[in-house]
Amino acid sequence: MEHALEVRAVSLRFGGVRALTDVSFSVKAGELFSIIGPNGAGKTSIVNCISGRYRPTEGQLFYHGRDITGMKPNARAQLGIGRTFQNLALFHHMSVLDNIMVGRHHLLKNNFLTGSLYWLTGARREELEHREKVEEIIDFLDLQSVRKATAGTLSYGLRKRVELARAMALEPKLILLDEPMAGMNFEEKEDMARYIVDLNEEYGMTVVMIEHDMGVVMDISHRVVVLDFGRKIADGDPADVLADPHVRRAYLGEEDELLVDPDDAPDHPSASEHAA
Numbered sequence: 183m184e185h186a187l188e189v190r191a192v193s194l195r196f197g198g199v200r201a202l203t204d205v206s207f208s209v210k211a212g213e214l215f216s217i218i219g220p221n222g223a224g225k226t227s228i229v230n231c232i233s234g235r236y237r238p239t240e241g242q243l244f245y246h247g248r249d250i251t252g253m254k255p256n257a258r259a260q261l262g263i264g265r266t267f268q269n270l271a272l273f274h275h276m277s278v279l280d281n282i283m284v285g286r287h288h289l290l291k292n293n294f295l296t297g298s299l300y301w302l303t304g305a306r307r308e309e310l311e312h313r314e315k316v317e318e319i320i321d322f323l324d325l326q327s328v329r330k331a332t333a334g335t336l337s338y339g340l341r342k343r344v345e346l347a348r349a350m351a352l353e354p355k356l357i358l359l360d361e362p363m364a365g366m367n368f369e370e371k372e373d374m375a376r377y378i379v380d381l382n383e384e385y386g387m388t389v390v391m392i393e394h395d396m397g398v399v400m401d402i403s404h405r406v407v408v409l410d411f412g413r414k415i416a417d418g419d420p421a422d423v424l425a426d427p428h429v430r431r432a433y434l435g436e437e438d439e440l441l442v443d444p445d446d447a448p449d450h451p452s453a454s455e456h457a458a
């Protein structure tokens with residue numbers, strides 16, 4: 183499988199704070215890949231480096247073999263890298279439909295200059311195509327009943343779903359999800375997990391997700407990377423990562439968060455066998 187993303191020896195400093203130190207990992211095209219780690223481990227920092235919000239102090243990033251280290255976020259979005267944010271970034275006064283349409287602006291070929299020639303140019307056809315795509319996403323994420331609602335009036339779980347819809351509207355090949363299930367109740371999490379699996383499987387999107395809910399991460403991820411104090415301490419398939427003694431130690435004191443016992447996960451050695 184081709185690498186969709188390669189993070190090569192990335193370090194990031196904010197003054198004296200070392201948010202990331204020499205982090206390397208790669209994500210294969212079509213993978214559902216998760217980034218985990220205790221609070222302050224550097225998860226959002228690495229996602230911001232991938233999306234272009236932050237520029238690494240050292241190291242390089244490659245997207246399908248192309249060096250994107252110095253590229254602006256917009257240029258990365260045009261290449262097919264989409265994202266959602268930890269804190270919702272919706273236009274609260276706008277409808278669900280319009281919020282999703284905003285997600286397509288990178289794909290608009292016609293602008294206000296050609297807008298005056300609306301009926302003569304391809305602008306009308308283009309708008310219809312965009313509408314169709316938006317309707318497809320609304321169906322996929324079961325947002326029909328709220329499509330005209332003002333985004334700010336929706337429940338938190340629904341707003342997270344609209345944010346996912348807006349990120350999907352860009353038709354990314356790689357989607358970065360920053361805590362897509364944070365603040366959700368059990369049912370909302372189950373729904374969101376299903377949508378994420380479906381967009382990976384049905385749309386073939388490569389998914390890179392930060393998520394704190396270990397049960398969900400271990401359930402749906404193909405591979406996992408673990409950060410601690412800005413350094414990578416493990417990566418591999420979920421069962422191996424759970425059984426890794428470094429990972430278990432990193433979560434000591436947060437043991438309640440490591441909800442899945444490695445002995446319950448299928449087809450892997452126990453922590454003690456692994457350590458032996």
Ligand SMILES: Nc1ncnc2c1ncn2[C@@H]1O[C@H](COP(=O)(O)OP(=O)(O)OP(=O)(O)O)[C@@H](O)[C@H]1O
Nearest residue numbers: 196199200201219220221222223224225226227228
């Ligand atoms: N803009 C910034 N300026 C200064 N320090 C920052 C900035 N962003 C992150 N940091 C620091 O970098 C480190 C890693 O933060 P980051 O937000 O990436 O961690 P995280 O794993 O996403 O944490 P959480 O799970 O709490 O969201 C922390 O020490 C944080 O305080």
